[in-house]
Amino acid sequence: MANEFPFEISPMFEGERVRKDDMFVELAGPKSRGFELVRAASVDEIEDGKFTLIGPDISEMQEGSRHPYAMIYRIAGKLVEPDLEAIVERRNHDFQNYIQGYMHLNQRYDVWVRINKDAIKKGLKSFEQIAKATMMLFKNELPFIEKIEATYVTNPEEVEKQRAEAIKIYEARDARTRGLHDEDVDVFYGCTLCQSFAPTNVCVVTPDRISLCGAINWFDGRAAAKVDPEGPQFAIPKGEVIDKISGEYSGVNEKAVALSGGEYSRIRIHSFFEYPHTSCGCFEVVGFYIPEVDGIGWVDRDFTGTAPNGLAFSTMAGQTGGGKQIIGFLGVGVNYFRSPKFIQADGGWNRVIWMPKNLKEKIKADIPPELVDKLPTEEDVTDLKTLRDYLEKKQHPITQRWTKEEAAAETVAEAPAGAAPEWSMPAPAMGMPVGMPMVPMQFGGGEGMKLTFKNAKITIDRVVLRSKEK
Numbered sequence: 001m002a003n004e005f006p007f008e009i010s011p012m013f014e015g016e017r018v019r020k021d022d023m024f025v026e027l028a029g030p031k032s033r034g035f036e037l038v039r040a041a042s043v044d045e046i047e048d049g050k051f052t053l054i055g056p057d058i059s060e061m062q063e064g065s066r067h068p069y070a071m072i073y074r075i076a077g078k079l080v081e082p083d084l085e086a087i088v089e090r091r092n093h094d095f096q097n098y099i100q101g102y103m104h105l106n107q108r109y110d111v112w113v114r115i116n117k118d119a120i121k122k123g124l125k126s127f128e129q130i131a132k133a134t135m136m137l138f139k140n141e142l143p144f145i146e147k148i149e150a151t152y153v154t155n156p157e158e159v160e161k162q163r164a165e166a167i168k169i170y171e172a173r174d175a176r177t178r179g180l181h182d183e184d185v186d187v188f189y190g191c192t193l194c195q196s197f198a199p200t201n202v203c204v205v206t207p208d209r210i211s212l213c214g215a216i217n218w219f220d221g222r223a224a225a226k227v228d229p230e231g232p233q234f235a236i237p238k239g240e241v242i243d244k245i246s247g248e249y250s251g252v253n254e255k256a257v258a259l260s261g262g263e264y265s266r267i268r269i270h271s272f273f274e275y276p277h278t279s280c281g282c283f284e285v286v287g288f289y290i291p292e293v294d295g296i297g298w299v300d301r302d303f304t305g306t307a308p309n310g311l312a313f314s315t316m317a318g319q320t321g322g323g324k325q326i327i328g329f330l331g332v333g334v335n336y337f338r339s340p341k342f343i344q345a346d347g348g349w350n351r352v353i354w355m356p357k358n359l360k361e362k363i364k365a366d367i368p369p370e371l372v373d374k375l376p377t378e379e380d381v382t383d384l385k386t387l388r389d390y391l392e393k394k395q396h397p398i399t400q401r402w403t404k405e406e407a408a409a410e411t412v413a414e415a416p417a418g419a420a421p422e423w424s425m426p427a428p429a430m431g432m433p434v435g436m437p438m439v440p441m442q443f444g445g446g447e448g449m450k451l452t453f454k455n456a457k458i459t460i461d462r463v464v465l466r467s468k469e470k
Contacts, residue, residue: 006123055154189221201323214333281321283331295353
């Protein structure tokens with residue numbers, strides 16, 4: 001059946017990128033609007049293989065143009081139930097990347113697609129070809145789907161209208177886990193769907209931590225593992241509790257070793273600094289540490305400006321992604337802000353010192369009331385100096401950490417010469433976060449100290465050599 005398409009279809013094309021110079025057309029993405037949605041239906045409601053397009057087709061688009069883009073699928077089968085909608089929806093990312101010359105990134109309302117010029121030259125003329133290939137893959141790979149039909153939308157007004165409805169559906173899905181917490185279950189769920197882009201990433205989904213992409217919650221993971229045991233979503237027995245506050249469990253660590261090829265061996269689900277969760281690249285928000293104020297800022301992919309540290313989302317996303325444990329950066333799903341365990345190992349909301357206005361408005365109801373007016377946005381601060389001034393003026397809880405660090409620094413400074421002081425590393429002075437995993441250190445009686453850095457990135461601007469005075 002694949003021979004009817006003017007492009008090759010294979011998992012070997014997962015991870016293929018379509019760069020700007022090679023792009024024929026861009027669909028949705030950061031400079032337009034779009035979404036993808038799957039809805040369950042009864043068997044008699046669906047015409048199997050039916051395709052509907054609302055708006056201009058590929059053949060009517062000009063090279064280099066950008067268009068809104070929505071993909072809506074309706075699925076049916078004896079085993080199909082609403083709990084499977086999000087799982088099937090997320091596999092759209094998987095299957096569409098099997099198509100040569102077609103790049104699919106992200107999920108839900110953040111979907112981003114590019115089509116390569118070479119695909120057009122080989123005969124790709126219609127979205128129907130894309131939809132038919134995708135539906136074929138859904139039925140081949142997910143046999144519980146007996147019937148499927150697709151509607152693609154490129155008309156701007158219709159995309160906006162249906163996108164508003166889709167967001168309500170996403171929010172209703174996310175709300176299901178609000179009353180369930182990590183301690184209430186014996187099993188978490190893992191997802192390796194993004195390993196084609198981030199080979200060592202293992203997303204751990206718990207009742208208190210949604211997937212990085214924001215598309216899979218604990219109930220979704222359970223439903224997926226049940227109907228597709230060999231698929232990218234699977235059960236992870238919690239095992240023994242190693243650290244309740246940071247969210248470290250023996251079962252999660254065992255899976256981390258096995259599925260990352262030994263790249264890392266520990267994950268603390270609710271920690272920002274010490275053994276943090278890996279970040280794939282499909283995350284909705286990036287958290288970034290600002291040592292000058294010893295706080296954590298957050299920026300979402302919809303924000304087009306620069307954060308107080310002078311960096312844009314795209315720059316920080318490039319640093320964060322790839323499936324690594326990056327100290328100082330962390331990718332999360334938006335719904336994690338609503339978790340009662342939100343980065344609780346590192347101060348939770350009291351450690352948050354900046355986020356874009358639109359993101360703040362989106363989650364405002366979940367921000368502790370006493371912090372709402374103390375949390376600045378791009379309208380309040382423009383750089384590190386104005387950020388620090390704002391936090392001090394509003395008496396943000398982070399300022400209490402500054403007082404403690406300054407006191408610790410003074411204690412070290414007053415230590416007798418030749419003594420081996422207890423180690424203190426005030427963040428603003430040393431440029432490293434309090435709460436970061438401390439490097440192993442040895443102190444000798446006045447003979448200096450030995451530092452051993454592991455998994456560290458060190459940048460040296462200048463080295464000055466001076467002769468030692470005798």
